[in-house]
Amino acid sequence: MSVSQAATRPLWLPPQSRRLRAGLSSLGAVLLSLVVGGVLVLIAGGEPVSAYGALIDGAFGSPYAIGQMLVLAVPLLIMGLGLALAFRGRVYNVGAEGQLFMGALAGGVVAIFLPVAFDPLLIAASIFAGMAAGAAWGGIVGVLRARWGVNEVITSLLLNFVAILIFTYCVRRPLRAPGSPDLQGRSIDPNAALPVLPDLAVHVGVFLAIALVPLAAYLMARTPFGMRVRMLGFNAEAARAAGVSSRRMVMALMLISGGLAGLAGVLQTLGVSERLDLGISQGYGFTAIVVALLGRLNATGVLLAAVFIAVLQSGGQAMSVTEGLPYAIVLAIPGVFVVFLLIADRLARG
Template sequence: MTATIEATDSPGGPDPDSAAPVAGWSARLSSLGLSAAAVVAAFVLGGVLLALAGANPFQAYADMLSGTFGSRFNISLVLVETAPLLLIGLGLAVAFRARVWNIGAEGQLLMGALAGGAFALYVPIGTRAVLIPAACVVGALAGGAWGWVVGFLRARWSVNEVISSLLLNYVALRILEYTIRKPLRDPVGFQPVSETLPDAARLPDIPGLKTHIGLLIGLGLIPVVAYVMRRTPFGFHTRMMGLNRDATEAAGVRTGRLITAVMVVSGAFAGLAGILQVMGPESRLTGNISPGFGFTAIIVALVARTRPIGVLLAAVLIGALTLGGDVIQRTQQVPRVLTIVIQALFVLLILVADKVGRRSR
C-alpha cells in the first residue's frame, strides 16, 4: 500500500521497471541479489521475533519448511494458496503497470465467485467440460464488470480509483452475504451458505497433486499476459500510460477508454480467481470464500514489480509464508499475529531492496 501511494505521487516520473528491456543483465542480476539479501534479512529478523516469542527459531523455520515443501501433500496445499494469488496478481500487474491503482480485486473476486457460483448451481449443464469453462467465463465477466464500474467512474468523472475500488469491495461483500442468506441459501443447512455445487462443477485435481486445476489456468496465463504486455498495442499503450499519461494522451491514445479496459481486465482475473475458489477448495458459496486474497495479491503484484513471472514467484512465496505461519502456530505455539508480522517483514524488506536497487542504478 505504501508503495502504491508513493507511486501515485509521481505519475509522470520515469518507471525504471519498463526500462528493464534495455537494462543489462548485470543490473538484473544485482537486483536479484538484493532481493535475495532481503529475503535472508527477513528470515533473520523473523527469527529474532520468534526467539523473543519463546520459540526456537531454527526449529520453527525447519517446521515451516517441512510443513510447506516437505511433502507432496504439503506442496499441494501451498499451491492451493498460490493459485488465487497468481491469478489476481497477474491482473493487478497489468493495472499497476498502467498506474491504475486497483485496490478492489477482493470485491471483483467476490462478484466473480457469486455470479459464477450461481451459474454453476442453477444452470443445468451436466457436462463438466462445458460447465466449468462456462462458469469461468461468467465469473470473469462478473469480476470484469465490477472493475468496469471503477474504470467508468474514473474515465467519466475522474473519481479516484483507489477510493472507488476499495469501497466497492465492501459493497460486493454485502451483496454476497445477502445472497447466501436469502436467495441462494441452502434450505436445509443451518449456516448461511449455498448448496454444494453439482459434481460437474467441481474442479478436478492436477494429476499427482491435491491442487485443483485452477493453478494450471494461472500458469497458462503467465505467458499470455507477458505476450500481451510486450507484443500487442493494448499492452504497449498500457505501459506507455503507466510511464507518461500526458504523452500517451498527446499521442492519440484515448486514455479514458484504456483505463476502463485495464480495470475490466484486472477485474476479470480476480473474478476468475473467485469462481475457481468456489469450484475448487470451497465447493459452495460462503461468506468467507476469500481470506483477503484480493488484498494479498496487491502485495504479490508489487513485490513482483508487475512482471508476470515475478507474480508467480511472489505468489508461491506468499502462499508458502501463509501456510508456514499456520504450521508454526501449531508446532511452536506462537501466536498467529506473529506469523503475519513475519510475512509483512518479508514484503517490506523486498520492497526496500527494490527501492535501494533502483536508486543505486
C-alpha cells in the first residue's frame, strides 16, 4: 500500500525535497503577486498585459535600460547579502539604510577632501572609509546588544533616523556645495568617480557586487564562521554551550552587515550621484530586508531577488510613465509578494 501510494503521489502535494519545495513556493508567490499587481493595474484603469509589457521593456528594452536596472540592483544585492548573513544568525539588523548613509558620508568626505592624485588609491581609501563608517554605525547596535542585551531591531531602526538627519545636516551646512542654495552636497573629486561601462552606463561597482555573491556563499557554507552563524540562528543556547560566544558573533554580524551597507553607500556616491546627495537611496536599506528574505538568506537567492526587485522598480518607473499608471502599484508588488511568500512558506511546511 505504501509503495503504490508513493508511486501515485498526487502532483498537488508539496514535493519531498525541502529545497525544491522552497523554490516552488517562492515561484508560486512571484506568480500570485504578479496576478495581484495585474488586478491593481486593472483597478487603476490600465491594461495588465500591456502594463507588464511596458515594465519588461522599461527594464530590458535597451542597453541603457538594462544598465539602470543593474545600477539599482547593486546596492540591493550588496546590502541583501550582509543582511542575509545577519538574519541567519538571528541578528535582525534593520538599520541598513542608516548604515548606508553613514558609509556615503564618510566615503564621500574622503573622496572630496583627500589629496591623492592616484585614482585607484583614492577610490580604495574612500571605499574603506565608507565601509568602516557603516560598520561603526552597525557596531553601535552590536555593542548595545552584546553588552547590555538591548534589542537590535529597535536600536538599528532608530539609528536610521539619526544617520539620515546627520547626513541631511551635513549636506545643508558644512558640506553644502559652494554657491548652491538648496540641498546639494559637495561634488566628489572627479578622480574618485567610478569608471562607467560604455553603453550600459553602469559603474564598475557592479562587478564588485557580483564578486561578493560567491564570497558570501563560501563564507556561509564552507567556513567555521558561517557554521557558527547557523548554530546561533538555529539554537543560540546550544551554540553557547558548544563554545560559540554569542557576543562576539553578534558584533561580527553587525559589523559585516553594517560594513556592506556602508559599501553600498560609497558605491552610490562614487558611481551614481558623484556628490553627497540625499537621493542616493530611496529606502534601499529597507528594500534590502525584503531582498534578503526573498532570497531565503542564501547568496544566490539574494542575487536573484535583488535583480527581481530592481526589474520591478526600474521597469515600473518606465511603466508608470508610458502607461500613465501610478508608480505606487509597482511599489505594492514586492509588498504583496512578501505576504504571499510567508503564506506559501506556511503551506509548504504543512
